[in-house]
Amino acid sequence: MLQVPALRIDGVTLSQSLAIIEYLEETRPSPALLPRDPVQRARCRIISDHITSGIQPLQNLAVLKKVGDGSQEWAQHFIRRGFQALEQLLQETAGRYCVGDEVTMADLCLVPQVFNADRFKVDMAPYPTISRLNQSLMELEAFQVTHPSRQPDTPPELRA
Template sequence: MHLSSVCLAKPVLYSYFRSSCSWRVRIAFALKGIEYNLVPVNLIKDGGQQRSEQYSKLNPMQQVPAVEIDGITLCQSLAVIQYIDETRPGPCLLPVDPKARAKVRMISDLIASGIQPIQNLSVLQKVGEEKVPWGQHFINRGFQALEPILKETSGKYCVGDEISMADICLVPQVYNAERFKVDIGQYPTIRKINETLLELEAFKVSHPSHQPDTPANLQA
C-alpha cells in the first residue's frame, strides 16, 4: 500500500545517536530518501533528557525515537517505519506477498520484542552491576533463534534479495551485540547479512558514528 501524500513540513525525528530504535527510523528515512529534521535527545545527560516534561508529552514511554509527521506524533519504531512505508513512495520496506511480509514482521518482532527491549537502557539500569552478562545472555538467546530462521528466509538480505524492515532491525541489533562483546562469529548468517547491509549508503549515513549528536571521540 503506497499512498502518495503531500507533505508541507519535513518530519521531525527525536533521536539519540546510539539508540538502536532511533537508528532503525534513520535507516528507513534514508532508504526512502525522506529528508527530516533531527532533534537530539541525550539519554545520559541531565539524568536523561527523555525524562523531561516536554519530551514525555511527545513520548510518554520516555524513550527515543519519537517522530512528528503529517500532523501526528508517533512512537515505537516499527509503527513509524510501517507508516512511512504505507504513505511514501520509494522502495517498499515490506514485500507485497503476504507470506514474505509475515516473515519480515516475524524477524523484525523477534528483534524488536524478543531482544532489544530486554537489553535497553531502562532495563539495564534496573539490572545494575550484572548488566553486561545480562545483555549478553538475552542477545545470545535471540541470535541463537534468529540464525536458523535467517538460514531459511535469507538470500542476500534477511528475507530473499530485497531489503526490508527485517534488515532495518538487524543491523542496529548487531551493533548492540558488538557493544556487549557478543561473539558474532557464532552466527555466520547474521554476520554475513550485516556486513552486506553495512556497505549500503542508507546504513552508512544513518550510522551512530555519523550523527549530529555523536560525540567527537566516537565519530568515524
C-alpha cells in the same frame, strides 16, 4: 514512556520503530519495506518483531540500570539467546538481505541490533548468517550514514 524513536511527520508524532516503519510504508511506499508476497511479508514481520520485541528491549538503558553491575552479562545473555533463534529464522529467509534480495523492514531492525551486540562484546562467530547480512547491509550508503555509531547522541566511545 520517554523513549526513542519518535518521529513527527504529517502533523502527527509517532513512536515505536515498527509503527513508524509501517506508517512510512503505507504513506511513502517507495522503496517498499515489506515484501509483496504475503508469506514473505509475514516472515519479515516475524524477524522484525523478534528483534524489536524479543531482543532489543532487554538492553534498554532503563533495564540495564535496574540490573546494575551485571548489565553486560545480562545483555550478552539475551542477545545470544535471541541471535540463536534469529540465526535459524534467517537461514530460511535470507538472500542478500534478511528476506530475499531487497532491503526490508527486517534489515532496518537488524543493523542496530548487531551494533548492540558489538557494543556488549558478543562473539558473532556462532551467527554467520547474521554477520553476513549485516556486512551486506553496511555496504549500502543508506546504512552507512544512518548507522547508530554516527548519531548525534552516540556516546563518544561508540562513535565511528
